[in-house]
Amino acid sequence: MSDRERADELREALRTAGVAAAAVLGAVMLYNVLVAFVDTALNGAFIDWVASQFLDQFALNELGVPAELALNVVGTRYFFFQLGCCVVTVVAVAWVASGRLARRRAARRERVRAAELLRSYLSHDADARVAFPAGWEELALVASDAKRAASERERRLAEETERRNDLITYLAHDLKTPLTSVIGYLSLLDEVPEMPEAQRSRYVGVALAKSRRLEALTNEFFEICRYNLSGIELEYSTVDVCLLVEQLADEFLPLLRERGNALVARVNGTPLPLDGDAGEEGAGEPPRCELRCDAERVGRVLANVLRNAVTYGDPGTEVSVDVDELEAAPGEGRGEPAVRFVVTDTGATIPRHRLEAVFDRFYRLDDARSASTGNAGLGLAIAREIVSLHGGRIWAESEDGRTSFTIELPARPASA
Numbered sequence: 001m002s003d004r005e006r007a008d009e010l011r012e013a014l015r016t017a018g019v020a021a022a023a024v025l026g027a028v029m030l031y032n033v034l035v036a037f038v039d040t041a042l043n044g045a046f047i048d049w050v051a052s053q054f055l056d057q058f059a060l061n062e063l064g065v066p067a068e069l070a071l072n073v074v075g076t077r078y079f080f081f082q083l084g085c086c087v088v089t090v091v092a093v094a095w096v097a098s099g100r101l102a103r104r105r106a107a108r109r110e111r112v113r114a115a116e117l118l119r120s121y122l123s124h125d126a127d128a129r130v131a132f133p134a135g136w137e138e139l140a141l142v143a144s145d146a147k148r149a150a151s152e153r154e155r156r157l158a159e160e161t162e163r164r165n166d167l168i169t170y171l172a173h174d175l176k177t178p179l180t181s182v183i184g185y186l187s188l189l190d191e192v193p194e195m196p197e198a199q200r201s202r203y204v205g206v207a208l209a210k211s212r213r214l215e216a217l218t219n220e221f222f223e224i225c226r227y228n229l230s231g232i233e234l235e236y237s238t239v240d241v242c243l244l245v246e247q248l249a250d251e252f253l254p255l256l257r258e259r260g261n262a263l264v265a266r267v268n269g270t271p272l273p274l275d276g277d278a279g280e281e282g283a284g285e286p287p288r289c290e291l292r293c294d295a296e297r298v299g300r301v302l303a304n305v306l307r308n309a310v311t312y313g314d315p316g317t318e319v320s321v322d323v324d325e326l327e328a329a330p331g332e333g334r335g336e337p338a339v340r341f342v343v344t345d346t347g348a349t350i351p352r353h354r355l356e357a358v359f360d361r362f363y364r365l366d367d368a369r370s371a372s373t374g375n376a377g378l379g380l381a382i383a384r385e386i387v388s389l390h391g392g393r394i395w396a397e398s399e400d401g402r403t404s405f406t407i408e409l410p411a412r413p414a415s416a
Contacts, residue, residue, distance in 0.1 A: 011102055018091045043059075087207075091132070118143055160360070175217050178210040185210070234294040234389055239321055241289040241339060242267055248302055248321075249274045252310060260316040267323045289325055291339045292412050297386045304379035305343045305405045311344030320344045325411065337411040338392070342404055350398035357385045358396055385409075 114136075121131040121143055132140035183209040189200060245265050258262055265272040267287040291298070302321075309319050324343040350358065359380045388392045392409040 011098060014098060015095065018095055022088060024092045031153050090251075095200055114139055122147060175214065176393045178217070180212040180213065182207050202263040208238045232295065236292055237295055239293055239295045239298065241291050242287060244295070244299055244302070245272060245321055245323065246274060248306060250297070251303070252306060256312055256319070259310060261310055261313065263321070264318055265321045265323070268325060286325060289323055289339065290411075293390055293409060294386075298390070300407065301386050301407060302341060302343070304383045305341075305407070307346035308379055309343050309403070309405070313347040317346040326408075336413075338408050340403040341407040343403060343411075344404040345402055345406075347403060349401055349402055350396065352398075355396045355398060359394070380405075 011334070116134065117132055117139065120126075121128065121140075124131070128144040130138040132143070133278045185203045189195065189203055189207075195203070245267075247261050249265065250264065263274060265274055267289050270287040272287065304330070306319070313319055320343070322340075324342075326338045326340055384394050385405055387409065390409050391413050393409065394405065394407045398405070398406045
């Protein structure tokens with residue numbers, strides 16, 4: 001017999017003894033109460049009989065039991081009442097303490113057993129139904145879900161690390177190409193001071209283009225190194241959405257012109273004048289739309305999405321930005337007012353099974369085009385993180401060559 005079983009048997013014996021003692025004491029108290037009632041009914045004849053038979057026969061005076069205590073009904077009842085209260089209190093306290101101690105030890109044994117089962121299950125590739133005995137089904141279910149989630153996180157982390165390593169390898173290799181070209185062309189310009197002006201101008205142009213390419217790749221490296229949005233705090237302010245879109249249009253004007261794209265913006269269905277169009281006849285007053293958000297970071301979200309649309313859209317096509325105020329954002333039980341941004345471009349259709357993956361970190365839909373643009377696959381991932389911090393959501397839709405990125409942000413978030 002183990003020590004644990006012996007301790008359990010001892011506890012059961014103590015409980016049985018306590019119950020027996022309490023039963024005896026209760027019987028004695030009940031007996032004395034009945035004696036009092038009977039003596040009262042017989043006008044004291046019962047106590048006289050007890051005195052002549054009980055005290056004289058057993059000489060209880062010698063044992064310290066005075067006759068007045070045994071013969072006094074009130075004194076007898078009071079004595080046994082005090083004695084009973086003391087004994088009952090002791091037994092009750094011992095019973096409660098024993099029960100609590102037993103429950104604590106049982107809970108401790110159960111926790112130790114659960115820890116052993118979890119440790120064994122997590123350290124071995126075994127089925128939960130085999131690792132956990134009968135009666136532990138709930139823990140088996142929780143452990144199975146936790147192990148599955150940990151495996152999924154580990155898989156995603158491994159994929160992300162692999163993509164990051166591949167991207168860094170690509171960038172490190174690709175940095176050498178423009179740098180070599182810059183050094184080469186500058187060396188030619190230095191070695192041949194009498195170079196014809198047309199040739200010199202061409203070499204300078206090539207060196208400048210390669211330098212800009214080198215700058216873009218360096219920025220990508222910087223973006224990878226500092227990508228961490230988990231600890232940022234949003235700085236809310238009231239933002240004029242129309243002004244924000246106009247500023248983005250001015251920022252992207254050189255890239256739009258370079259690729260021959262046209263940017264069209266609408267706010268609540270009303271066209272927003274861009275690039276000096278405010279003075280056109282019939283333009284009227286510009287629409288108004290306000291949003292409570294972190295202006296700098298929401299601007300970054302729109303810039304990342306718009307850059308993606310211009311970069312991957314077909315040259316010479318239209319890129320549109322539609323802004324709408326919603327009374328209540330639909331879906332997911334939302335009921336608060338929101339502002340929706342929809343950025344649409346024309347180009348290759350994104351496969352349906354990749355529409356969610358485009359928001360993953362270091363994910364690039366087209367490696368060939370990403371190589372030419374220096375895209376690290378972080379823009380949309382950063383956009384999703386910022387939108388999530390604002391309590392909003394972002395998603396992509398693509399069909400028949402038209403790709404739209406939709407952003408919904410609470411107009412007046414509670415945390416602001």
